[in-house]
Amino acid sequence: MKHLSPVFVSLILAFTCLYTTPAQTAPFQDGETVVFLGDSITHGRQYHSFIYDYYLTRYPDRKIHFVNAGISGDSAGGAMRRLEDDVISKSPTTVVVMLGMNDVGRSNYVADPTEKQLEAQAGSLERYEANMDALLDRISKETEAKFILLTPTPFDQTAEIERENQPGCNDGLAKCAELVRKLATKYDAQVIDLHGPMTSFNLEQQKDDPTYTIVGFDRVHPGIPGNVMMAWLFLKGQDAPATVSHIEFDAEANKFPGTKNASVSNLQITEDSRTFSVEEDALPWPIHAEGSELLTKLPIIEDLNQQIIQIKNLKSGNYTLTIDGETAATHSAEEWAEGINLATIPTTPQSIQATEVAKINEKRRSAETRLRGYACVRWFLGRYIDPDDFEAINEFMKSKEGETGYYLSKVPTYLAEWENRGEVEAMVLKLEKDAQEAAKPVPRIYKLTKSQN
Missing domain, CATH: 3.40.50.1110 (SGNH hydrolase)
Known part of the structure; x- marks a missing residue:
C-alpha cells in the first residue's frame, strides 16, 4: 500500500x-x-x-x-x-x-x-x-x-x-x-x-x-x-488533544523539569539506574489491529496518541526502560533525549490495559448492536403492522412465506428475544461501567538501566 x-x-x-x-x-x-x-x-x-x-x-x-x-x-x-x-x-x-x-x-x-x-x-x-x-x-x-x-x-x-x-x-x-x-x-x-x-x-x-x-x-x-x-x-x-502524557527527566540533575497529564514521585538513584513511580491521567488510545495499516499512511499517532517519555543528559550508551518489571524499550541516549512514544509499544502495561478497555467496549458495542437489530425490525414492521402485536406479526410472516430479505430474516430473532430485551439493555449499561472502571490509570514503576554491552 x-x-x-x-x-x-x-x-x-x-x-x-x-x-x-x-x-x-x-x-x-x-x-x-x-x-x-x-x-x-x-x-x-x-x-x-x-x-x-x-x-x-x-x-x-x-x-x-x-x-x-x-x-x-x-x-x-x-x-x-x-x-x-x-x-x-x-x-x-x-x-x-x-x-x-x-x-x-x-x-x-x-x-x-x-x-x-x-x-x-x-x-x-x-x-x-x-x-x-x-x-x-x-x-x-x-x-x-x-x-x-x-x-x-x-x-x-x-x-x-x-x-x-x-x-x-x-x-x-x-x-x-x-x-x-x-x-x-x-x-x-x-x-x-x-x-x-x-x-x-x-x-x-x-x-x-x-x-x-x-x-x-x-x-x-x-x-x-x-x-x-x-x-x-x-x-x-473536535480538536481532541494528542497528548496522553509527557514526562521529561534530566538524568544529570536527577529532576523532572516538565510533566503533562502525569505525576512522578519516589525517585531512587543508583550508579546505573533510575527508578520512579508514574501515575498518568490517561491511557493510550487503543487502535484496532486491523486499522494499523493506516498508521504509516496518516498522522493518526502524531495527532491523537502521544505518550512521550524524554530523558535528557544521559551518558553515551544504550538504556533500557522497564515498566512494572516488564521491558518496554531500549534506545540510545540520543534517542531517549529526543523522546520515545510509549503509545506505539503494544506490550507496555498501559497499552495492555487500554487494549482490555477496548475489548470490554467492543462487547458493549456488540450487545448494543443486538438492540439495534430489534429496533431495525420494529422500524420495518411499523410500515405494515403494530410491532407490539405478535399475533399480527405471525400472520404477516405467514403471508411472506417463501420470500427472503434482510428484514424478514431478522423477525424470528425479534419474536424470540424482544420480551427479554431488558437483559440486553442491562448488559450494555454494565459493560459501559466495566469499561469506565477498567480505564482508570494506576501507578506504574519505571526503571531506567544502562544496558550491558
Whole structure:
C-alpha cells in the first residue's frame, strides 16, 4: 500500500479544516449523552465505538454515554418515524447525524443515465435536503442538544473490484455533503467532513493499487480501516488533544523539569539506574489491529496518541526502560533525549490495559448492536403492522412465506428475544461501567538501566 507523501497528508488535513465548521469544536464533557443517528454504517459498524475508546482512555474521569441510533437501510425521511424512541427519549446533549447513503438513490446511477434517471437523481437530492431539514428542525425543537453533522462516507465508484458499480453515485454523495454544510449554517451545527478526505485518500491509494478501497468491498460499508479513519477525522474535528502524557527527566540533575497529564514521585538513584513511580491521567488510545495499516499512511499517532517519555543528559550508551518489571524499550541516549512514544509499544502495561478497555467496549458495542437489530425490525414492521402485536406479526410472516430479505430474516430473532430485551439493555449499561472502571490509570514503576554491552 502506498505511503502518502507529507504534501498529500497536508492536503487531506487542509481539506478537513476547510470543510469542518468551528461551531462547538471541543471534546465531549463529563455527563454528556451523545446519540449517533444514522443508517447501517452507524447501526453495525465501529467508528463511534472507536471514538468511545478514545474518550474512555483519554478522559477516564469523565462519564460520557454513547448511544447507537443507527438503523440499517434508513434514510433522513425514515428516521423521522423513530425520533421519539431513538433520540428524543434519550435526552441527548449532542446528536451526531450521518445520513445520505440510502437517500442518494444509488440505483439511478449508471454509466449512461437516461433523462428519467437524471431527474430521479435530482429528486433524491431535493428530498434529502427537505427531510434532513425536517429532521433537524424537530430535534432542535424537542431537545436541547447540539448537532454534529457528518458528511456521508463515500460510495467507492473507482475501485476496480468485482462488486457492481453505480458510476456517479459518489458525486451525488458529494452533493449531499454540500447540503449538509448548508443545513449546518441554519442550525448552528458543527460539520465534520468524512466524504472529502476519505474520497481523496481512496483515489491516492488507487494510483498504485486500483483494487484498494477504504470504503469496503461492497463499495458502501467501511471496514475496520475505514472506521479508524472516520474516528480519526471525527476526533480531529473536535480538536481532541494528542497528548496522553509527557514526562521529561534530566538524568544529570536527577529532576523532572516538565510533566503533562502525569505525576512522578519516589525517585531512587543508583550508579546505573533510575527508578520512579508514574501515575498518568490517561491511557493510550487503543487502535484496532486491523486499522494499523493506516498508521504509516496518516498522522493518526502524531495527532491523537502521544505518550512521550524524554530523558535528557544521559551518558553515551544504550538504556533500557522497564515498566512494572516488564521491558518496554531500549534506545540510545540520543534517542531517549529526543523522546520515545510509549503509545506505539503494544506490550507496555498501559497499552495492555487500554487494549482490555477496548475489548470490554467492543462487547458493549456488540450487545448494543443486538438492540439495534430489534429496533431495525420494529422500524420495518411499523410500515405494515403494530410491532407490539405478535399475533399480527405471525400472520404477516405467514403471508411472506417463501420470500427472503434482510428484514424478514431478522423477525424470528425479534419474536424470540424482544420480551427479554431488558437483559440486553442491562448488559450494555454494565459493560459501559466495566469499561469506565477498567480505564482508570494506576501507578506504574519505571526503571531506567544502562544496558550491558
